[in-house]
Every structure is written in structure tokens, then in C-alpha cells.
Amino acid sequence: MSEIILDFEKPIVELEKKIEEMYEMSSLENVDLSADIQKAEEKLNRTIAKIHSNLTRWQRVQLARHPDRPTTLDYLSRICADFIEIHGDRYFSDDKAVVAGFATIDDFQCVVIGHQKGSNTKENLFRNFGMPHPEGYRKALRAMKLAEKFHKPVVTFIDTQGAYPGIGAEERGQAEAIARNLFEMSRLKTPIICIIIGEGASGGALGIGVGDRILLLENTWYSVISPEGCASILYHDSSKAPIVAEALKVTARDLESLGISDEILPEPLGGAHRNQEQTAQTIKNAILKYLTELKAIPMDELIRQRVEKYSKMGTWSESNDAPAANQSSISRKNE
Amino acid sequence: MADWFKRTKQGLLGSEKKVIPDGLWLKCPTCSEYLYKRELEKNYWVCTQCHHHFRIPYYDYLRILLDGKFGEFNAEIRSTDPLEFKASKRYDEQLEEAVKETGVNEAVITGTGKIGKHTLVICVMDFRFIGGSMGSVVGEKIARAIDKAMELKVPLIIISQSGGARMQEGILSLMQMAKTSAKLAQFHDAGGLFISILADPTAGGTTASFSMLGDIIIAEPGAFVGFAGPRVIKQTIGHELPEGFQRSEFLLEKGFLDMICERAELKKTILRLLDFFYGNQTLHPDNE
Ligand SMILES: [Zn+2]
Secondary structure, three states, X not given: OOOOOOHHHHHHHHHHHHHHHHHHHHHHOOOOOHHHHHHHHHHHHHHHHHHHHOOOHHHHHHHHOOOOOOOHHHHHHHHOOEEEEEOOOOOOOOOOOEEEEEEEEOOEEEEEEEEOOXXXXXXXXXXXXXXXXXXXXXXXXXXXXXXXXXXXXXXXXEEEOOOOOOHHHHHOOHHHHHHHHHHHHHOOOOOEEEEEEEEEEHHHHHOOOOOOEEEEEOOOEEEOXXXXXXXXXXXXXXXXXXXXXXXXXXXHHHHHHOOOOOEEEOXXXXXXXXXXXXXXXXXXXXXXXXXXXXXXXXXXXXXXXXHHHHHOOOOOEOOOOOOOHHHHHHHHHHO | OOOHHXXXXXXXXXXXXXXXXXXXXXXXXXXXOEEEHHHHHHOOOEOOOOOOEXXXXXXXXXXXXXXXXXXXXXXXXXXOOOOOOEOOOEHHHHHHXXXXXXXXXXXXXXXXXXXXXXXXXXXXXXXXXXXXXXXXXXXXXXXXXXXXXXXXXXXXXXXXXXXXXXXXXXXXXXXXXXXXXXXXXXXXXXXXXXXXXXXXEEOHHHHOOHHHHOOEEEEOOOOEEOOOOHHHHHHHHOOOOOOOOOEHHHHHXXXXXXXXXXXXXXXXXXXXXXXXXXXXXXXXXXXX
């Protein structure tokens, strides 16, 4: 575990320290503190539950980007019996911010693609903080096409602050690479499950995020723009991100009420980083459940349902009887 | 179907001011030349000195490109402010203002029309409406326009003029990228021709979805075309951006556009393409 503790996690960490001290004392001085320890542990659980049932949207955003939060490869190492990583887009380079490969999960073989963050500064520099260049999306597409060719389902792990905004990325067609993936994923003839495991920012997330099922871990966020990005546009001040996170409605629960998510996967008490193994098991069970479900759907029907799923997204009002509102507003203006 | 020409007249009276400042003369932002507005209008709102392409509203594109009437559809679809978004401004008020200012209900106008003998479906975005941004309604109208082109078995033209996905509808705006791209995939599989025309600006989630998925992609000269905004890139990399970066000439050079086309040549170019893909009946009357 790193030394980084989020503000709202402090009471939890303090209680944990106390409990640790009690354990130490009881073993060193051979006194029986088990009753006290039990009480303290109960208090700890109550505290965690209380804090986590009242998190603001901004606090969830912070949990989603917690430095100790498990990454794609952390999960893969726990849920795959085998994982063969592949590299490169065959055009330009190998993007380290995206991993792709062939995974065996229980009885299923599938192609897994995920954003990859590092767990320390050195790793993060290597992984470009999980922010892909066009090559990452093109590597992902290459892996997906292989999946289609060999009738393997695709599972994607989404965790990015966004596609990288740089000169090279623009020169090599960041927009085209993302657009191409949306286009191809919508008609890929194999089941696709997308799991948001941390952060989901904008087209950089969606670029590997079109599928038959969209699952979100409980403490994740997913939106059209990061709260900071939105704040710096609307207020010219990225420190207004906590306010904007509320307005943008970015959390997993928000996405559920907006009709985007198929299921929210519960995290261990206190967040995914507090129990990687348990979170990994939750993800694994969800993958197995949905792969079984999707396998039973005939391919044409699966694609039809997928397009329909996205066709329904969004809200609008429409009245066919009333004269077009634009007509009346124009005449109002001319009066 | 709306009576297009009648509406154009009204629309011009109502909203011309918002696009082109008052007065008879206009200063070109590129070469600083003062231009007589009447002349400019005759010249497709392109600077006679330096060919700077002024941003124009949807009705000017329709007038420049179409022969005969424009049959608008889905004009009545409106945003419902699904997030009840309120930050520096209230989104519902922004929408109301935009409707008043532009005389249209959303940032894209969709309908059928003709270029030469070719019937087609055309979508024109309008930057005046909240920066031409794509929320639920823009996504839905474009998706339905693609369906219409599929149903009629006619080509599709989309003119992009958009700052990107609309922040005020959060995740729902993002999903419009997937929606429009999925529809285009169906259209592609059905054998439809999609000509994507990029005007200034084509940015963010618009570029990263339908705009970049044209069978043919044409941009206006000097148009901004990119994914990330230049300010964000500059902040990230910590130095200035090269001259001409993210302009259409740059994208052509990098291989992401088929051609750059002056506004005055746009209709002719599209017609040549349509004739190529769907047969030029005027050149080959015997084949009719
Ligand atoms: Zn000029």
C-alpha cells in the first residue's frame, strides 16, 4: 500500500492503526485484548460503512483514481488461468497505456483489452498514466478483429483520464482511431463486455467501450469530460471540479439512473483497493455470468440488440402534433 | 415537410445579426481587410482577399448546396435537460436562449434535398447553437437521418461544425458518439455512401465519431479539425504548438482527409462524386 490516504479515509486509517497497536500489545505483553479488539473492529466497520454510504460524487471520483486502486493487469493476474499479452498496432508502435491479449478465465477463452495505469510514478510514466495514443486504439481493434475471426468474446477494462492530448496523438489521428473503434465495435461479430474499473473519461474511455453489456464497479466515474476539464471550460478554474462533478452526474449510480449501465458491481467495504482479491472475484463472476448469457444469443440478434441498446440512449422530447417550435420562435423574433 | 424557402427568409431576418456583425463592412480576421458584406455574401462568405472562410449558419449551406426544396424532418425534437445541469449557467436557460437566437431547436438540422438529380439526406450542424455541440438530440437526429438515408437508399451528407460533445448532458452526450457510429456502420453495411464535410470547427466527440467516418471526407480551407483542444494540448506538453497545427491543411498532409475544398467549389465537387458513385445520367442519357 502507498502512503497516500484520501481525506475522508483518515478516520478509517486511524482506527486501523489503533487495532494494529492492540494486536501488537497483546502479543508482546501477553495480555488478552481480544474483547477490545473485537469492539474496535466493529467500530471500524461501522465507520467505513458510514463514510462510504455518504460519499459525495467528488469523493467517488477520488476513490476511482486512488493510487492503490487495482489496475487491469492486477485483475487479470487474479482472474486468468492464463494470459498471453500481444503488442503493437502493426502501423506505428506499441502503446503501453493499453494492454491486450488472450485470456483464459475458467472455461472461457476471451480477448481482453484494457487501459493500463501504473501503480507508482515510474510505472505511470511508462504507461503514460493510462492515456492512450491512436496506436492504443488500433492495437485494441487488431485484438478485437482477432477475437471476431476466432469466435472469442471480448472483455474490455476501462480506466483512463482520457485519450492523450498531444501533438503526435493528433498527427496520427486520435479522433479517427476512436471513431473507427466505435464503428467496428458496434458491428463486431462476437460478444463484448465492457467493465469500468476506475475512471472513464470521454472518447478515450468509449474508444474501447462499445459492447453488449456495460458494467461499472461501484466507485467509478464515467462521463463526457473529466470534472476538472469541464470546470476549466465553464469556470476557467479546474479547482471547481467538485462542484462540476455534482452537475455532471458522473458516478456509477448516476449512470444506472440514466439508463447506461447494465449492472453495478459492488466493491468491498471501503473500496476496491482495500481488498483486491474480493474485487477480482466479483469481476470474474460477472464476466462468467454475462459471457454465458451472451453466448446463448444468435449473432445477428446480438448485433441487432447492441445497436438498439445505443439507439435508445439519451433523452429528448418530441411532439408531432404541435407546429415546429422553431417556426414560432422565428415569428416571435420578427414581431 | 417544412416550406424551406419561406423559412429561410424568416430565419435570415431573425438571426443574421448573430453571425455577421452589424454594418455594411466586415473586417476579415485573417488578413484584416475590410470587406463589403454584400460582396462577401455573393462570394459564399469567403474573403475575396485571402480566402478566409467565415463561419456560416445552416441555411447558407443548404442554399449553397441544394437544388430545389429542403424537406426538413424531426425539427420538433428538443432537449429535456436530463441532468438538470446547473454550473456557471443553467442549461435549460442556455437552450432557451439558443433557440431564440437561432430560430431552430437544436444544433443540427436534418432533412432531404437534391443536388443535381441526386436525392440525398443532409444534416447540417450549426455552431451558433451552443457551439454546435452534440447532446442527445443531435445524436438522435443524426441517427434518424442515417435511418432515413437507408430507407430511401440515398447518399448521406453531414456538415460538421461543432465544438464536440455537449458537456451539459454528461454521459448521454458521450453515448451519442457510439449511437451515430453504430448507425453509420449499419449504413455502411447496407452499401450507403456517406460524404462527411468538415467546417470550422470540427472538434472533440464530433470528430471522434461520425465526422471521421465518411467514405469521403472533405474539409473547408483553414478549418480547425482535431480531437483535443489546442489549449489542453499546450497545457499538457508545456510548449507552443506548431504553425497550422490541427487545421485542415495539416490533416490533409497527415492523411486524414480526402481533399480540401473551397466553399465556392463544394457543390460542384459533391456533384462530381455523386455522379461517379451513382451514375451521371446527363453524360450518359442512353443508359437511363
Ligand atoms: Zn481575408
